[in-house]
Amino acid sequence: MxxxxxxxxxxxxxxxxxxxxxxxxxxxxxxxxxxxxxxxxxxxxxxxxxxxxxxxxxxxxxxxxxxxxxxxxxxxxxxxxxxxxxxxxxxxxxxxxxxxxxxxxxxxxxxxxxxxxxxxxQDDTSEPDGEEEFFEGRLLTAFHKKKERNRNIRNKLIAARHNRGPLACDMCGLKPQSSNARFEDAPFEAHHLLPMSMAMERKTQLKDMALLCANCHRLLHRAIALKRRWLTVVEARKEVGVVMSPS
Ligand SMILES: [Zn+2]
Ligand SMILES: [Zn+2]
Structure with a gap:
């Protein structure tokens, strides 16, 4: 060779x-x-x-x-x-x-x-975690994940949703399966809704965030990676074929 x-x-x-x-x-x-x-x-x-x-x-x-x-x-x-x-x-x-x-x-x-x-x-030399890389490449995928893993944002999102009623996943409708309040928020993650070009332009606002169960969040990220473009929650729901949980 x-x-x-x-x-x-x-x-x-x-x-x-x-x-x-x-x-x-x-x-x-x-x-x-x-x-x-x-x-x-x-x-x-x-x-x-x-x-x-x-x-x-x-x-x-x-x-x-x-x-x-x-x-x-x-x-x-x-x-x-x-x-x-x-x-x-x-x-x-x-x-x-x-x-x-x-x-x-x-x-x-x-x-x-x-x-x-x-x-x-900066200094993000960690290897990719095996999760999907978006069309925009590794750096911007990392950017998306950093934004939505921000504890502060997630806590604010959960508090805001609490005020409206019981927590539920925006993609499948899942509600917490435990009657113990200490477990109520555990299944949920924040997902950043904006395409990265827009997300970079401004500070994260609550209306830019979806509340998803961990399962749907993974499905949605994979759908975005496979489609090679940004997807809304509704588009991803269709793409994945998610069956809504009974409300
Ligand atoms: Zn879900
Ligand atoms: Zn996400």
Whole structure:
């Protein structure tokens, strides 16, 4: 097997590949040199992303040569031209989904770059927890989960729903199965309803949150990941085929 550039470095994630595809489009078919300003900028951006443990970041990690090599892989997927044999599954998937959507790629790249300035996402080098990754990539998926795992928000949501009556899941209608008040809120989680582009624009408000049982929350996240787009609770209910609990 040929020795590949970037050998030993972690595989490129979806986010990273989207950023590279954005640069590929901006180069309009020309292959930039490793000294190109845009290549160097992307290299330093990728080196600053808050995942891939520091230990795995060698000197060659996402260096300019690695970036150009990725652009060549994308060129290969896009045109069939070139000699690289290192096209990855993620390269193919990202190209299949976004190769014809230059504007969408630019928007996603912009979102990913903007999410880098969110304090809570700094130093998030934890490996993905095996849950679904959304269309927008790992960084923005982490952003969604951080927002809805905020205890303060969840407690406020539960208190507000309490005032209206018994707690119930917005997706399946499930009510707490225990008559003991200490267990009442345990099945429920907060889900952030806004697409990430909007969620980034403002502070979380209660009306942006749904109250879901843990089961439905997982189903809804998987439906969003599988459909490759944002879904409302009603859309997800249909997609999953949720049967409503009797009220
Ligand atoms: Zn439910
Ligand atoms: Zn959620």
């Amino acid at each position: 040929a020795v590949t550039q970037g050998h030993g470095n972690p595989d490129w994630s979806r986010d990273e590949t989207i950023l590279a595809l954005d640069l590929y489009f901006n180069c309009n078919g020309a292959m930039p040199k490793t000294s190109d300003r845009l290549v160097l900028e992307l290299s330093s951006l990728l080196r600053s992303l808050p995942y891939h443990s520091k230990a795995s970041r060698k000197e060659t990690f996402r260096n300019a040569a690695g970036v150009v090599f990725k652009l060549k892989n994308l060129h290969k997927v896009a045109t069939g031209e070139g000699f690289t044999t290192n096209v990855s599954k993620t390269d193919r998937l990202v190209w299949a989904e976004l190769g014809a959507q230059r504007n969408e790629v630019a928007q996603l790249a912009d979102l990913i770059k903007r999410s880098l300035s969110i304090d809570e996402l």
